[in-house]
Amino acid sequence: MAFSSDSPLFRHLRVPEKPDPEVQSIGSGNDRNSGVLGWLSYEVFRKDMLDRKLESHHITGIGFSGAVGIGLFSTSGEIIALGGPVGAFLAFIFAGLVVFSVMRCLAEMVSVRPVTAPLIDFPHTFVDEALGFTAGLMYCCEAFRNPYLSSGQLYGRMEWVFKWLKIALLMGVCILMILIRAGVGPGKVDSNFEISPGFSPTGFFADRYQAAIPGTGGRILAVWTCTTMAMFQFMGGEIVLVTAGEAKRPMRDLPIAARYMYLLPISFYLVAILLVGLNVNYLDPRIYHSHVSYYNGARLEGIQTAARSPFVIAVENAGIRALPGFLDACFIFSALTAANTALYVSSRTLFTLAQRSTIRSIRSTLGRTNNGHTPLAAITVSFLPGALAFLAVRSRERAFQEPIHVFSRLYTGPVLCIYAAQCLAFLRFLAATKYYKRTTINRDAEEYRDRHYRAHWQPLWAILGLVLCTLLMVFSGWSAIYNLCAESPGVDRGDAIVDLVASYLGPLFFFAILIVYKVIKRTRIRTMGDMSNVWFVREASETEDDAPKGRKPRNRFYEFLSWVK
Numbered sequence: 001m002a003f004s005s006d007s008p009l010f011r012h013l014r015v016p017e018k019p020d021p022e023v024q025s026i027g028s029g030n031d032r033n034s035g036v037l038g039w040l041s042y043e044v045f046r047k048d049m050l051d052r053k054l055e056s057h058h059i060t061g062i063g064f065s066g067a068v069g070i071g072l073f074s075t076s077g078e079i080i081a082l083g084g085p086v087g088a089f090l091a092f093i094f095a096g097l098v099v100f101s102v103m104r105c106l107a108e109m110v111s112v113r114p115v116t117a118p119l120i121d122f123p124h125t126f127v128d129e130a131l132g133f134t135a136g137l138m139y140c141c142e143a144f145r146n147p148y149l150s151s152g153q154l155y156g157r158m159e160w161v162f163k164w165l166k167i168a169l170l171m172g173v174c175i176l177m178i179l180i181r182a183g184v185g186p187g188k189v190d191s192n193f194e195i196s197p198g199f200s201p202t203g204f205f206a207d208r209y210q211a212a213i214p215g216t217g218g219r220i221l222a223v224w225t226c227t228t229m230a231m232f233q234f235m236g237g238e239i240v241l242v243t244a245g246e247a248k249r250p251m252r253d254l255p256i257a258a259r260y261m262y263l264l265p266i267s268f269y270l271v272a273i274l275l276v277g278l279n280v281n282y283l284d285p286r287i288y289h290s291h292v293s294y295y296n297g298a299r300l301e302g303i304q305t306a307a308r309s310p311f312v313i314a315v316e317n318a319g320i321r322a323l324p325g326f327l328d329a330c331f332i333f334s335a336l337t338a339a340n341t342a343l344y345v346s347s348r349t350l351f352t353l354a355q356r357s358t359i360r361s362i363r364s365t366l367g368r369t370n371n372g373h374t375p376l377a378a379i380t381v382s383f384l385p386g387a388l389a390f391l392a393v394r395s396r397e398r399a400f401q402e403p404i405h406v407f408s409r410l411y412t413g414p415v416l417c418i419y420a421a422q423c424l425a426f427l428r429f430l431a432a433t434k435y436y437k438r439t440t441i442n443r444d445a446e447e448y449r450d451r452h453y454r455a456h457w458q459p460l461w462a463i464l465g466l467v468l469c470t471l472l473m474v475f476s477g478w479s480a481i482y483n484l485c486a487e488s489p490g491v492d493r494g495d496a497i498v499d500l501v502a503s504y505l506g507p508l509f510f511f512a513i514l515i516v517y518k519v520i521k522r523t524r525i526r527t528m529g530d531m532s533n534v535w536f537v538r539e540a541s542e543t544e545d546d547a548p549k550g551r552k553p554r555n556r557f558y559e560f561l562s563w564v565k
Contacts, residue, residue, distance in 0.1 A: 049369065050245045050348075050351070050375070053248055059240055059247060060160075061162065062341055063240035063243075063262070065159045065166060065338060065340075065341050067338075068265050068334060068338065069335055069337075069339070071232050072272060074288075075233065077287045077308055078289070079091060079226045079273075080273075080277060081290075082200070082222055082225060083195065083196050083219075083223050084222075085195075085278070085282060086193060087219065087223045087226055088226055090195075091226035093270065094223075094227045094230075096234060096266040098231065099234045099266060100461075101468070102419045102422055103237050103238070104461040105461060106241060106426075107259045107453050108429075108454060109422075110255055112429075113125070114250040114254050116245035117242070117348075117349065119422065120133070120136035120352060122422060122426075122429070123135050125425075126426075126429045126531065127424055128518070130514055130518040130523045131421055131514060134514040135422075136349055136352065137513060138417065138509070139414075140349040159337075169333075170268040173272060174271050174272055174275055177276055178275060180314055181275070185315075185320045186318075188317070189317060190280070190281045191277075191278055193278055195219055197209065197214060197219075198211025198219055199222040200213075202290055203290060206283045224478075225479050227472065228412065229408070231412050231415075231416065232408040232412050234265075235412070235415050236262075237266075238422075239341065240254065240258055241258060242344070245348060245351075259453060276314060279310075280313055286313050287310055287313060291492065309327070309331065311327060343382055347378040347382045351367060351378040406502050409476070413476055413507045413510075416472055416473040416507075417469075417507055417510040419469045420469040420473070423466035427463070427466070430443075432534075435528040440535055441535050479499070
């Protein structure tokens with residue numbers, strides 16, 4: 001059944017005329033005078049909506065800060081060791097292509113439906129209610145991180161500052177790599193810009209240059225494995241859509257942010273991996289190699305720190321002594337701010353899921369906010385899994401399975417499923433626009449192009465994104481299966497099992513939740529008839545002055561740059 005303005009999905013988009021009777025018992029005035037617990041309940045569960053105060057620069061700040069974390073600076077070394085600098089660069093191109101394909105789909109759909117929680121809404125509206133719930137729940141779980149308790153507007157201002165600091169960091173690192181390649185520093189650049197000779201589960205060393213699978217086939221498999229690893233670094237462009245519930249002008253700001261924001265981190269990543277590949281030797285044992293903790297009888301130091309980042313190694317080779325420690329601090333800052341954004345994403349997604357829940361206790365706790373419109377209960381629940389970070393504090397006897405290595409695999413699989421769901425939703429969206437072309441919405445009309453974003457070369461991008469996400473998800477654990485079956489030298493069987501579980505646990509949970517929800521709720525795939533009134537949804541705070549007025553050819557360049565501010 002298609003959504004109407006009275007559907008539970010849009011209940012939280014309108015300013016309620018009176019309190020929800022089902023949640024009056026929690027956070028009521030009587031509770032306020034019933035002791036400490038009553039006062040706490042009143043303050044924490046007082047409201048049921050978020051504040052719409054995020055401007056366009058807040059939105060892009062949140063998106064960019066969440067997209068740029070520790071991945072580029074930490075796991076890029078493992079990718080270089082496995083595929084060589086050329087293989088790593090190719091893997092980054094393919095990973096960027098996947099994100100580009102998905103974001104092209106999301107940008108057009110959000111220009112037509114700028115609603116709260118679009119990552120839940122699009123599969124829910126155009127495919128199946130069960131798929132929307134599963135995508136939302138898994139996205140919420142994948143974004144669990146560190147604490148964040150400030151109001152939306154204050155947080156947006158913080159992330160806007162962090163965005164520019166990270167842009168400065170990325171530009172500085174790229175310029176530094178250029179200077180090192182040009183000969184700055186007393187040291188000598190040790191590099192070999194080439195693709196690996198094949199596939200080796202542990203990467204390559206100067207005295208271990210034999211590939212387990214040599215030749216062209218081995219190189220293809222190595223680049224494929226590197227692409228799966230690189231996806232962990234490229235994910236995050238969709239974060240701008242999570243701000244829809246707090247965006248001041250979602251109809252105007254979200255489509256532009258979704259079209260352009262992700263291009264900046266992708267561009268920086270491609271340039272950075274190319275430049276660092278020109279300054280390091282992928283046979284260097286200091287670069288992080290999978291499954292390797294010792295080399296020539298000596299323990300490799302810095303396994304659990306940024307000391308094995310290829311950027312730090314390039315600086316050390318150049319003989320610039322003061323910079324490695326400074327870069328370590330910058331990388332930690334980048335990781336913490338990205339974690340902060342991840343908690344924002346998780347708590348807002350959980351808040352939306354709770355508001356749509358039919359269980360009263362969930363809706364009246366996780367679906368409520370305090371007087372400052374901050375969902376404290378959702379933030380607290382989202383923060384608790386952050387304790388898993390303490391897994392990094394453990395024995396130094398076995399250091400291969402770092403938490404970031406395992407968590408990156410656990411994270412990548414479900415997000416690939418979510419991306420595939422968004423591409424599938426767009427294909428259904430496209431079919432619906434053709435179905436209602438003569439009566440409701442015409443994607444080829446000039447009015448549509450003026451008021452909404454029309455992605456070119458569709459459905460090519462949607463099909464490409466769906467196919468690549470599916471293939472990457474299905475074959476993400478092939479190397480672990482190979483290590484178990486071939487008993488690869490240097491790879492512990494237990495490590496291979498952990499790799500295999502981490503690769504497929506998330507997708508298995510995704511499809512298990514999807515099937516269970518469909519069976520319990522007896523949902524069905526949406527038909528074209530269910531989509532008759534899902535077009536041109538406008539948020540409660542949106543006014544005619546905020547809505548797009550039409551095409552302005554002279555300001556296209558300004559539109560492209562407006563999201564950077």
